[in-house]
Amino acid sequence: MLTATLLTDFGLADTFVAQMKGVMLSINPEVNIVDITHSIEPYNIRHGAVALGMSYKYFPAATIHTAVVDPGVGSNRRGIVVDDGKYIFAGPDNGIFSVIYAENKVTVYEITDERCYRNPTGVTFHGRDVFAPTAALISNGLRPDEVGPPIVDYQSFDIIPPSKTGDNTITGEVLYIDRFGNIITNITAAFITGCGFKLNGRLVSLRENYAQGQDGQLHALINSDGYLELFIKQGSAGLRWAGVKTADRITLELSD
Amino acid sequence: MLTATLLTDFGLADTFVAQMKGVMLSINPEVNIVDITHSIEPYNIRHGAVALGMSYKYFPAATIHTAVVDPGVGSNRRGIVVDDGKYIFAGPDNGIFSVIYAENKVTVYEITDERCYRNPTGVTFHGRDVFAPTAALISNGLRPDEVGPPIVDYQSFDIIPPSKTGDNTITGEVLYIDRFGNIITNITAAFITGCGFKLNGRLVSLRENYAQGQDGQLHALINSDGYLELFIKQGSAGLRWAGVKTADRITLELSD
Amino acid sequence: MLTATLLTDFGLADTFVAQMKGVMLSINPEVNIVDITHSIEPYNIRHGAVALGMSYKYFPAATIHTAVVDPGVGSNRRGIVVDDGKYIFAGPDNGIFSVIYAENKVTVYEITDERCYRNPTGVTFHGRDVFAPTAALISNGLRPDEVGPPIVDYQSFDIIPPSKTGDNTITGEVLYIDRFGNIITNITAAFITGCGFKLNGRLVSLRENYAQGQDGQLHALINSDGYLELFIKQGSAGLRWAGVKTADRITLELSD
Numbered sequence: 001m002l003t004a005t006l007l008t009d010f011g012l013a014d015t016f017v018a019q020m021k022g023v024m025l026s027i028n029p030e031v032n033i034v035d036i037t038h039s040i041e042p043y044n045i046r047h048g049a050v051a052l053g054m055s056y057k058y059f060p061a062a063t064i065h066t067a068v069v070d071p072g073v074g075s076n077r078r079g080i081v082v083d084d085g086k087y088i089f090a091g092p093d094n095g096i097f098s099v100i101y102a103e104n105k106v107t108v109y110e111i112t113d114e115r116c117y118r119n120p121t122g123v124t125f126h127g128r129d130v131f132a133p134t135a136a137l138i139s140n141g142l143r144p145d146e147v148g149p150p151i152v153d154y155q156s157f158d159i160i161p162p163s164k165t166g167d168n169t170i171t172g173e174v175l176y177i178d179r180f181g182n183i184i185t186n187i188t189a190a191f192i193t194g195c196g197f198k199l200n201g202r203l204v205s206l207r208e209n210y211a212q213g214q215d216g217q218l219h220a221l222i223n224s225d226g227y228l229e230l231f232i233k234q235g236s237a238g239l240r241w242a243g244v245k246t247a248d249r250i251t252l253e254l255s256d
Numbered sequence: 257m258l259t260a261t262l263l264t265d266f267g268l269a270d271t272f273v274a275q276m277k278g279v280m281l282s283i284n285p286e287v288n289i290v291d292i293t294h295s296i297e298p299y300n301i302r303h304g305a306v307a308l309g310m311s312y313k314y315f316p317a318a319t320i321h322t323a324v325v326d327p328g329v330g331s332n333r334r335g336i337v338v339d340d341g342k343y344i345f346a347g348p349d350n351g352i353f354s355v356i357y358a359e360n361k362v363t364v365y366e367i368t369d370e371r372c373y374r375n376p377t378g379v380t381f382h383g384r385d386v387f388a389p390t391a392a393l394i395s396n397g398l399r400p401d402e403v404g405p406p407i408v409d410y411q412s413f414d415i416i417p418p419s420k421t422g423d424n425t426i427t428g429e430v431l432y433i434d435r436f437g438n439i440i441t442n443i444t445a446a447f448i449t450g451c452g453f454k455l456n457g458r459l460v461s462l463r464e465n466y467a468q469g470q471d472g473q474l475h476a477l478i479n480s481d482g483y484l485e486l487f488i489k490q491g492s493a494g495l496r497w498a499g500v501k502t503a504d505r506i507t508l509e510l511s512d
Numbered sequence: 513m514l515t516a517t518l519l520t521d522f523g524l525a526d527t528f529v530a531q532m533k534g535v536m537l538s539i540n541p542e543v544n545i546v547d548i549t550h551s552i553e554p555y556n557i558r559h560g561a562v563a564l565g566m567s568y569k570y571f572p573a574a575t576i577h578t579a580v581v582d583p584g585v586g587s588n589r590r591g592i593v594v595d596d597g598k599y600i601f602a603g604p605d606n607g608i609f610s611v612i613y614a615e616n617k618v619t620v621y622e623i624t625d626e627r628c629y630r631n632p633t634g635v636t637f638h639g640r641d642v643f644a645p646t647a648a649l650i651s652n653g654l655r656p657d658e659v660g661p662p663i664v665d666y667q668s669f670d671i672i673p674p675s676k677t678g679d680n681t682i683t684g685e686v687l688y689i690d691r692f693g694n695i696i697t698n699i700t701a702a703f704i705t706g707c708g709f710k711l712n713g714r715l716v717s718l719r720e721n722y723a724q725g726q727d728g729q730l731h732a733l734i735n736s737d738g739y740l741e742l743f744i745k746q747g748s749a750g751l752r753w754a755g756v757k758t759a760d761r762i763t764l765e766l767s768d
Contacts, residue, residue, distance in 0.1 A: 003537050005530070011435035012268070012524070013295035015311035018261070021290050022314030025259050029288070029316055032541075034533050039525035042436050043490050055527035058534030058640070060541055071490055074465020125480040128314070179523035180554050209586020224637040234555050234583055267691035268524070269551035271567035274517070277546050278570030281515050285544070285572055298692050299746050327746055330721020381736040384570070 001032040002139045003060055007052050007067040008127060009040035016125070020066075020132040023118065027136035036065075043071040045095050047246045050159065050175045053099025054225065056087060066135045067091040068127040079111035079130050080154060083144040090135045092126065095157045102159070112148035162187040165251065170197075174248045175227065181236025185250055187228040196220070198253040204230070257288040258395045259316055263308050263323040264383060265296035272381070276322075276388040279374065283392035292321075299327040301351050303502045306415065306431045309355025310481065312343060322391045323347040324383040335367035335386050336410060339400040346391045348382065351413045358415070368404035418443040421507065426453075430504045431483065437492025441506055443484040452476070454509040460486065513544040514651045515572055519564050519579040520639060521552035528637070532578075532644040535630065539648035548577075555583040557607050559758045562671065562687045565611030566737065568599060578647045579603040580639040591623035591642050592666060595656040602647045604638065607669045614671070624660035674699040677763065682709075686760045687739065693748025697762055699740040708732070710765040716742070 004024060010016040021033050036055050040048045048069035056065050070077075070092045082089040082097050084104035089097055093110070100106060116134040134147060162172035162185075172187035196205035197220070204220050213219045213233030218240060223229040230237045238244060260280060266272040277289050292311050296304040304325035312321050326333075326348045338345040338353050340360035345353055349366070356362060372390040390403060418428035418441075428443035452461035453476070460476050469475045469489030474496060479485040486493045494500060516536060522528040533545050548567050552560045560581035568577050582589075582604045594601040594609050596616035601609055605622070612618060628646040646659060674684035674697075684699035708717035709732070716732050725731045725745030730752060735741040742749045750756060 001541055003541065012291070013293060014432070014434045015293055015307050016434075018290065018292040018311045019314045022261075022311065022316070022319075025288070025290070025319075026314065026316045029257055029259065032537070033290075034530065034537070034545075035524070036530040037525060037527055051527050055530045055534065058531045058538065060534070060538045063534075063537075072467045075467035129480065176526070178526045178528075211584045211587035224641065265691075268547070269549060270688070270690045271549055271563050272690075274546065274548040274567045275570045278517075278567065278572070278575075281544070281546070281575075282570065282572045285513055285515065289546075328723045331723035385736065 001030060003032045003034055003063045004135050004139055005034045005036045005056075005059060005063060005065045006038070007036040007040065007048060007065070008038045009042045009044065009048065009069045010038050010127070012038050016127065019125075019128045023128055023132040024136040024139075027133060028140045031136060031139045034059075040069050041246070043069065044246060045069050045071070046157070047176060048096050049098045049157075050246065052096065053103070054175075056100070059087070061086050062088075064088045064090065064135045064138050066127075066131050067096045068131055069096055070094065070126065073126050077155075078151070079116075079126060079134070080151070081109045081111060081134060081138070081144045081147045083107045083109070088138055088144055090131045090138070093154050095155045098156045099159065101154075101156050107144070108151055108154045109144050110148040110151050113146060115142070116147055159186055160249070162191055164191075168254045169251055170254065171249055171251045172228070174244055174246055174250055176246050177238040177244065181232070181238035181240075183230040183237050183241070183244060184223065184225075185228045185230070187250075187252070188226055189222045189228075192222070192228060192254070194255045196255065198255075199230075199250070257286060259288045259290055259319045260391050260395055261290045261292050261312075261315060261319060261321045262294070263292040263296065263304060263321070264294045265298045265300065265304065265325045266294050266383070268294050272383065275381075275384045279384055279388040280392040280395075283389060284396045287392060287395045290315075296325050297502065299325065300502060301325050301327070302413070302415075303432060304352050305354045305413075306502065308352065309359070310431075312356070315343070317342050318344075320344045320346065320391045320394050322383075322387050323352045324387055325352055326350065326382065329382050333411075334407070335372075335382060335390070336407070337365045337367060337390060337394070337400045337403045339363045339365070344394055344400055346387045346394070349411050351411045354412045355415065357410075357412050363400070364407050364410045365400050366404040366407050369402060371398070372403055415442055416505070418447055420447075424510045425507055426510065427505055427507045428484070430500055430502055430506055432502050433494040433500065437488070437494035437496075439486040439493050439497070439500060440479065440481075441484045441486070443506075443508070444482055445478045445484075448478070448484060448510070450511045452511065454511075455486075455506070513542060515544045515546055515575045516647050516651050517546045517548045517568075517571060517575060517577045518550070519548040519552065519560060519577070520550045521554045521556065521560065521581045522550050522639070524550050528639065531637075531640045535640055535644040536648040536651075539645060540652045543648060543651045546571075552581050553758070555581065556758060557581050557583070558669070559688060560608050561610045561669075562758065564608065565615070566687075568612065571599070573598050574600075576600045576602065576647045576650050578639075578643050579608045580643055581608055582606065582638065585638050589667075590663070591628075591638060591646070592663070593621045593623060593646060593650070593656045593659045595619045595621070600650055600656055602643045602650070605666050607667045610668045611671065613666075613668050619656070620663050620666045621656050622660040622663050625658060627654070628659055671698055672761070674703055676703075680766045681763055682766065683761055683763045684740070686756055686758055686762055688758050689750040689756065693744070693750035693752075695742040695749050695753070695756060696735065697740045697742070699762075699764070700738055701734045701740075704734070704740060704766070706767045708767065710767075711742075711762070
């Protein structure tokens with residue numbers, strides 16, 4: 001069975017996601033629809049891009065990933081299909097696929113073919129009326145180059161790469177805070193030397209896993225995605241450090 | 257694969273929904289179970305009826321929709337199966353299918369056949385012990401007229417249709433507030449003239465889409481379901497207008 | 513189609529669960545993955561054990577249940593596969609399968625075979641890198657005794673059985689509080705005589721179902737799992753009795 005994933009900021013309380021699934025199953029009753037998450041912060045394209053970047057590569061080859069975080073829906077922003085040679089992506093052209101562009105060689109197509117539009121097209125819900133049918137048609141064999149012409153001027157934004165901002169300082173950014181309050185940054189293992197660093201003047205020591213943390217202490221580890229993560233054992237680093245959020249800059253002072 | 261949907265007020269934190277799915281898969285391991293939502297306000301049958309009405313028609317023909325919002329479970333209210341010629345519905349006879357009745361010619365059957373009851377029947381959980389097995393058996397080929405006798409005195413309630421309540425005033429009701437705080441009413445495009453209206457004395461101007469809204473301003477649009485929706489661009493109309501909820505009446509003063 | 517369930521404390525906001533599903537579908541694209549719940553209280557193994565115990569038996573024979581509530585991830589606690597003759601379970605050896613052990617004759621295997629480990633193994637996410645591949649391989653035909661050697665010293669804890677703690681007093685514990693605020697205890701019907709009891713000095717009368725409750729009154733019933741449940745009709749017993757939580761002891765005074 002072919003897998004089609006959905007990532008949105010629609011939540012699961014309303015019926016938006018179910019409407020998308022109904023449209024997809026009406027076109028291809030055999031497609032296996034899997035939710036990545038529907039809890040992207042509303043309208044936060046950057047959060048959506050990071051969450052998609054964290055998860056897309058665990059799925060089987062040929063999976064079709066649909067991502068809809070779309071504050072500009074109804075405006076002139078285009079709908080696109082992205083082909084990276086292994087996966088296909090469908091969604092708005094607003095930067096939601098920025099991590100995909102950064103990590104892969106891609107071809108991007110604007111969705112113009114009328115087969116991809118439900119009739120009549122709803123003006124406020126392209127997720128149901130454009131992206132869901134497009135993804136389902138592709139799961140049925142429609143080729144990406146059949147949805148419309150290739151484009152090269154698609155929207156993208158940088159996740160600021162971590163960098164040395166002084167002899168002993170590294171600046172990165174917060175990718176997201178997870179359900180446990182762990183703060184995941186974009187700082188990778190290669191930037192970290194020694195067994196800890198200072199953050200806002202306080203010492204944070206590195207651990208190999210959560211179980212090694214001392215109760216109530218802020219610690220860091222390199223997580224299973226290879227990123228530096230701040231945690232408090234069975235506590236919430238995010239609560240301790242209230243107000244931290246996606247895309248905040250973070251600066252570490254390494255020890256000499 | 258045949259699709260069976262679930263709509264309840266059970267939430268996803270407990271295992272009620274999983275128990276229903278387990279029962280269904282034990283009867284038909286091939287049925288494709290799709291969640292519509294499990295976040296209906298607890299015991300709010302009206303909310304459930306509206307959410308089902310918003311979503312059922314996007315699914316493939318022959319989909320079996322099970323809806324359980326059931327404050328009267330364990331009392332004498334009946335379990336029913338509804339056949340509208342395209343879809344089959346299973347759930348309590350308490351008005352949860354009111355929108356289906358309003359939009360379609362239906363036949364309604366009371367669930368009495370013992371095949372539809374798990375043994376022993378739990379007294380507090382008809383979702384798992386009556387409606388799930390009934391839906392799964394129907395997905396396996398049981399005909400609706402085999403679950404029990406047809407009935408005509410099934411429960412229904414009206415969603416108050418919008419109406420002109422004065423020369424320039426339209427009264428409707430709030431269908432629901434979505435995750436973004438957008439307030440969806442039952443007032444349809446045909447009732448709206450001009451480019452805006454007054455609500456509680458304040459001018460609300462119509463837009464074609466969210467992107468056209470002015471920051472911080474309450475606006476309205478006709479959404480992709482054809483209903484009047486109040487929104488604040490990247491904000492929450494529901495928060496602005498605290499306390500608004502499903503079934504509240506709403507009166508618009510159209511301009512002369 | 514073979515069913516594989518997931519029960520975790522990961523929530524659905526992050527992409528952890530989706531990463532697990534992607535790994536499983538990459539190994540077996542035909543497996544039908546069903547969520548039991550991902551809302552176990554973070555790190556609360558006891559809550560996870562109770563939720564799994566409430567739901568596992570409703571699924572078809574041969575279902576593979578993966579449960580991950582794992583505060584000790586990355587420490588030396590083992591990964592295990594449990595075979596009870598009807599179902600297979602995969603997860604950490606920390607007591608999460610205590611109810612399974614109590615209710616069934618089981619064989620337990622430590623997961624040591626390298627086929628069960630993604631390469632390189634992430635240190636913080638055994639759910640994705642050990643348990644998901646193990647469950648998917650089993651769904652593909654790997655036998656439980658192929659994952660590693662049988663062990664007998666697996667971790668388990670008791671759910672305190674209800675007991676008579678005086679001539680007229682019964683002590684049990686709170687299993688969980690559900691979404692409606694109903695308080696589910698481990699006290700079974702056999703312990704209850706008469707038509708009510710005193711709890712904290714106040715009379716609580718038994719009902720047969722929720723609909724029989726008086727508005728605003730705390731009542732009890734024997735629920736469809738056979739357990740004593742405290743409820744307020746269309747209200748929240750949990751809110752009324754603020755602070756009650758999983759594993760709290762509860763003592764009933766039966767009438768003479």
